[in-house]
Amino acid sequence: MKNLKYKIFAFTLLFSIVVIAQQTPAPKQTKAIAIMGAIAHIGNGTVINNSCLIIKNGKIETIANAEQIKIDLKGMEVINASGQHIYPGFIAPNSTLGLVEVDAVRASNDLREVGAMNPHIRSLIAYNTESKVIESMRPNGVLMGQITPRGGRISGTSSIVQFDAWNWEDAVVKEDDGIHMNWPNAYSRGRWWLGEPSNLKPNKKYNEQVTTLNNYITESKAYNAGNKSPRHLPYEALQGLFNGSKKLYIHVDDQKGITDAINFSKKNNIKQIVIVGGYQANMVTNLLKQNNVPVLLQRVHSNSDSDDDNYDATYTLANELVNAGVLVGLENAGQMERMNARNLPFLAGTCAAYGLSKEQALSLITLNTAIILGIDTKVGSLEVGKDATLFISEGDALDMRTNKLTKAYIQGRDISLESHQTELYKRYSNKYKQ
């Protein structure tokens, strides 16, 4: 009882702080906006150096070379952005933003559910639009995310949201877009508590674990073909995989696992799969390409897996995959993934330093990701008809030296670039000026 009291106390304490700091979502766009003169990075690999971008009713109405187009700007809010850069809003896939506020505070943690097979678990309803961590994404250009539960063999169902909303319903870009599966590991760790060495040894249960997955999918297919009585929530949640309405995100790193995962999806007639992680995806590029399987590539800023690997192995992976014709997006899962999701543009920047062109690198966090997540008709590039979810930066947004946002829009709404952090910055900067 005493404990519970403390927990409740901790919880309320936390909440009160969260509520104070939240930025108010921007109102709907009412007036057309024309952004003139900026270098527009379309997201599909092209650039318009002196651009004219017009936003109307939350959508991109025009994007063109300002020197080649004549438009009456009367009645529009005109923003002179000459010398600045416009980018489509960056998308953080496989993210846990809004599911945990402070790692070490258990009460703020809604990351993983109990159990191995949880396809019916939905991240969306736990997504906390009021998270202070989320608002800190926006000043770096990260404006959307795929909110993904963790844990188990099948973690649950993700949804894609934008980062300026009153509640999760407002936030939705695509609801329940896919199911996330953690492929069995090729290696297992020794049971150190029984005195075994903690080194990784080949996972003896690998085949058994794959069979379990196969059986689960087979059973769920059979269930969904029948009269569904009595109801089986997890099986039902898998239905979308078979009719193509949901994607299957398979989290797997090793080449054998990737191969097995692709064969598994073919055998089970799962229409659309995405490899998430893919540390060894560069070793099976032909297979990925032949089967049109895209990769959401693991955190670029991470250490190579083995002492023998090139120091820049994780930096050059995207380049290797792109050159082999694989569709690649970048994800950032791992330690401190939420707060560091705002560094997504710099993951792309590193890919540009290690082989890709800057525009190719940009696609890894914009259009490519949108295509992979199945939201490219709405977002992902500065193209006519898409949501005006974009931002203006003083300089190259993939380099931290120059990533400085002056404006950001989500669905045409002029969003705040302030955050709990900028408010503290101002408050204390002023303290010393007094």
Add this chain to the structure above:
Amino acid sequence: MIKRLLFLTAFLSLTTLFAQENAPKNDGVKTVNSNYTALTNAKIHVSPSQIIENGTLLIKDGKVVSVGTSVSIPKNSVKIDLTGKSIYPSFIDIYSTFGVKKPSKPSDNSRRPQYDAGREGYYWNDHIRADQNAISKFEFDSKAAQELRKAGFGTVNTHIEDGIVRGTGTLIALNSKGTDANRILSEKSGQYLGTSKSAASKQAYPTSIMGAFALLRQVNMDANWYATGNAKEKDRALEAFIVNKNKVQIMYAGSKMNALRLDNIGDQFNTQYVFVGGGDEYEYVKDIKATNASFIIPVNFPDAYDMEDPFLASAVELADLREWNQKPSNPKILAENNIDFAFTTHKLKAPKDLMPNLLKAIEAGLSKEEALAALTTIPAKIIGKSNVLGSLKVGTYANFLVTSGDLFDKKTTIYQNWVTGIKDEIKPMNTKDIRGNYTFNLGTTDYELSITGELEKLKASVKANEKKLGSKISFKEDWLNLTFSSVDTTKQEFIRLVSNITNENNFDGKVYFPNGNESIFYAKKVVKEKDEKKDDEKKDDEKKENNKFFPVTYPNMAYGNASLPKQETILFKNTTVWTNEKEGILKNTDVLIKDGKISKIGKNISAPSATIINGEGKHLTSGIIDEHSHIATSSVNEAGHNSTAEVTQEDVINPEDISIYRNLSGGVTSIQILHGSANPIGGRSAIIKLKWGETAKNMIYKNAPKFIKFALGENVKQSNWGDNNTVRFPQTRMGVEQVYTDYFQRAKEYDALKKSGKPYRKDVEMEVIAEIINKERFISCHSYVQSEINMLMKVAEKFNFNINTFTHILEGYKVADKMKAHGVGGSTFSDWWAYKYEVNDAIPFNAAIMHNAGVTVAINSDDGEMSRRLNQEAAKSVKYGNISEEAAWKFVTLNPAKLLHIDDRVGSIKIGKDADVVLWSDHPMSIYSKAERTIIEGATYFDITTDKQKREAIKKEKNELTTLMLQAKNKGLKTKPVEKKKKEHFHCDTNF
């Protein structure tokens, strides 16, 4: 029941050869055996260097009486003719646990940590158990003794393998039919030590190897104090420690690295340890030699990995592949460097694995003489028993082996192992070798018989009419029994042969048919046409090819250097130079480095002997300095006490961490390895240069400024350690203040006593904290929220010193004015937050606000990955807070140098400073920039071109080793499943 017992005792005493001379005799008349035993005509290896051909060994009462070619044999001698046989001294294993069980875990199952000692009247730490004596736990283990004797051992020095100081060992003869009365050769023989805790106690301290090292130092000091008689309380552990100090000190190191580390401790207390090694000593053999220590070396040479599944095999790292190739050469390399070493069976699954491994070592180049010495004379010398053990000189124990020939030949058989004059027959000496092919006929059927296998476990195969028949053979005491199925295999019928063999070439005997008929048979040996010798020679040639030794690199792993990088004279031409001095950023400038220093900066410099590097379009900066790092260490936290000022990172530097190389690839040249944040007063730092390939000692700054880690907040009050960790003081920020005040006050009093000239108990922890008060040591304090930051400054001010650095300092921006006034620097993260409750208000503008308030600001990593991108982390200050690029660059170079008090040597490009420089492909803070060359003191430790070559070389070497392993498996050698080494990436709160 009593009757039976009596019978049993009577029986036992009968089998005891050596009855105690003073024991009364009630089961017969008193008998004394005063006969001699003379072993004649043998090749006697009196010692590794002294061999007597056709000699006689005369023994009596368990000792050697005489040995030589003209020994006069007394009449009352039992003579044993050993023509064609050899005699060797029996082996000695001086790192043994024979007959001594490890203590069991305490029954208390509570998960709460125990901070106090569980024993009364002993040392304050339960893991110091100098008072233990192996003899008190010793119980002769006949089965284990038999296994050891079979493997050639006659004596072991056994001990209680438990605790940091483990007490005395005991020297045991492994004779088969003696009693403890003649087995215990020395009751207290040597003192054993190690670095792992006692299983008998749950006392938390030390939680790390770093703590174990500190404890070893402190116990030495406490013993010295106790010896002066000034101690107020009885301490039986210290008393024993003082007594045991005169004995040989056998220290379990387990690796080359720990041997080097522990040798430093030994030197401090004039103790020369004998180290139990790890078999990897060859990797740093020059430094190992410099310890002057003798070594006890395990011979558990690794099996090849099973590389058949290329997917799984790809996980095995070069270092592990090499180990398989290189480790068998360890003894040879030690011998070449004149390092005394003894072999041990420790780490072997069974003693019988010793000989096959020794043969591998010999194949790798160890001489047989040296191998024998490592089993006999050297272990005897180490334990100070050369006069009675290890050789067969007159007066030594009659511990010897009788073999069929050269001990280190695969085909040789050990027939007998005599221990203290008691013979143990291992294999019958005069067994006939009936292996070979024979023919015989029974009736009209011709049979072919082939006998193969080991002498004591023969295999037979019988063929008739080209058909193989099921068969079984047994051969004992010259009697052969052979059973095989009849030619008509549809019937379950057998033919049996019996023969008493007198001649190895032909034999005859009786045959029993299934129908009950008896007959006689005659089998004739078929002489092989093949020349066996040639086959052997071929194999030898093959072996030689496979014996390629893959060269050791520095460090001995992927990306190691073939030889250590050397200082060069280098002239950078026409580059952009970030001086970090008042000259600012100079364009189109030349920089000359010479003798490890920055020699000239200017235009049109010429230096005829210099290597010229064209720097056009590139940028030259001083090397990056990481104020807060946990790479290159084996241990981060000693969490067993709330203050651990006695531990130091310098004890546990790991020069073989690949992170060193990767940090070099990111332009990092110097780091401070900090203790973690498990306690308010942590351990001392190591400030090192990332000289990849050098030993730990050579990486440490000369006259390094002294630093210590302090920590505040959630970690030290154990907020996130789980519900069991609620008993250690402090559990609140309120308590943290009191911990500091208490320790500073005590240190002050300690220092005053010390300076007064009165006797005092030397205490490392107090010495270190007194250094802080005396402004000789600086604090880098892990800190988050403003209240506690302010508190620590106030505590310091009370004791008249300043805090040097607040590290992390995520709420520094809230008290930047107070920090400025106090004079403390801030070393922070660029943008980390939200991982704990106390970092809720951490903001990426922190560096900028502190900098603008006049605080010396550094940006650090606390992360082995991010540290190689510190240039980009500095750039974030341009983004968050509009710091100028020149100032931001200093956040990762000059400012950390200032905070570490090394700015007179590094941190800027200034004439006379160390040539620790980086050539960048682009603007150093741009995400598109790469370090192309990282130079420390004029030597290139990272070069982007050399790196590419190293990659190719790694690939090639891995392929060669993989092929060799596949061949090994193909030849039927044992392999082990692949494994992937667990990688630990340390942070502040890593508990090791």
